Amino acid sequence: MDVWLTWRAATEQALYGESGFYLRERPSGHFRTSVGASPVFAEAMLRELAAVDEALGRPAALDLVDMGAGEGVLAAGVLAAAPPGLRSRLRVTAVDLSPRPARLPAEVVWARAMPEGVRGLVVANEWLDNIPVDLAEQTADGPRLVLVDPADGGERLGDRPAEADLAWLDRWWPIRTAGERAEIGRPRDEAWAAVIGRLARGWAIAIDYAHSRGDRPPYGTLTGYRDGATVTPVPDGSCDITAHVALDACADAGERVGAVTTALTTQREALRALGVTGGRPPVERARDDPRGYLQALARASxxxxxxxxxxxGGFGWLVQTRS
Known part of the structure; x- marks a missing residue:
């Protein structure tokens, strides 16, 4: 018998339900992230953490929270690269619904939810895109929810979205022409607001595939990933299911719960400001220090x-602070 669910409900079940994709699979086996691409990313986050430490007056205890930690690579990488004086003050929490990785350093606390009263830095790298959302399609009678059969990904239209979701669409992702689709990002806004609400002092950074109100894609961005390739998003637990994030809407939600500053930029600009330039070493170094030259060349790559x-580099960065 067919079982029709909203995309949000079906994705929740497929990714995080019993034997869900993220409870069963190692993400690195299916897609690459900045964290897994190079330890340079963790080093850049360490520099960001050092800036937060300075801004907070070098407190006795400094928090680093890795939201959607996956295999704990970022948390472990920052901890390993931290100088002894900073490492001794660090409280590192990796937040994920999957089981704790076996080789994670003992200093890293593994949790299913972000702790309250964080004082330091929160990093949510490709976390928001995996918070399930509903899809809406414009019809002659207005927006309708898109329902999906989890077994094969077949779709049909359902009821009108809830009033709160209609209000979100009207403000953040208006759809006007029949057949246009939008992903209703309100659950992401609420998730990000909860992060800002638990941040007592410091900075929170969301890094993700993103778009803004002026350039929303007319038919949405829902995508599946399996074994390193994009696939049709079927919510049967066989693949990752993701959609780009309306970071501007998340920013607004963060401000409404207490963020005092907001910056929206790209990863390219943010990492360049942290010293990640991709600059190649001078070729003359190859004569005097060939091994060092090759190492520097690999790092530049x-x-x-x-x-x-x-x-x-095209990913969106949302940086918000509380003080």
């Missing part, structure tokens, strides 16, 4: 990938 405008 890794940096270039992280800031490439058509790849990771």
């Amino acid at each position: 890794e940096e270039a990938e992280l800031i490439a405008a058509e790849g990771f």
Whole structure:
């Protein structure tokens, strides 16, 4: 018998339900992220953490929270790169619904939810895009929810979205022409607002595939990933299911719960400000220090990938602070 669910309900079940994709699979086996691409990313986050430490007056305890930690690579990488004086004050929490990775350093606390009263830095790298959302399609009678059969990805239209979701669409992603689709980002706004609400002092950074109100894609961005390739998004637990994030709407939600500053930029610009430039070493170094030259050349290549405008560098960065 067919079982028709909203995309949000079906995705929740497929990713996080019993035997869901993220409870069963290692994400690195299916897609690459900035964290997994190079330790340069963790080093850049350490520099960001050092700036937060300075801004907070070097407190006795400094928090680093990794939201959607996956295999704990970012948390472990920052901890390993931290100088002894900073490392001794660090409280590192990795937040994820999956089981704790076996090789994670003992200093890293593994949690299913962000702790309250964080004082330091929160990093949510490709976390918001995996918070399930509903899809709406414009019809002659206005927006209708898109329902999906989890078994095969077949779709049909359902009821009108809830009033709160209609209000969100009207403000953040208006759809006017029949057949146009939008992903209703209100659950992401609420999730990000909860992060800001638990941040007592410091900075929170959301990094993700993103778009803004002026350039929303007319038919949405829902995508599946499996074994390193994009696939049709079927919510049967066989693949990752993701959709780009309306970071401007998340920013507004953060401000409404207490964020005092907001910056929206790209990963390219943010990492360049943190010293990740992709600059190649001078070729003369190859004569005097061939091994060092090759190492520097490899690092330059890794940096270039992280800031490439058509790849990771095109990701959106939302940075908000509380003081």
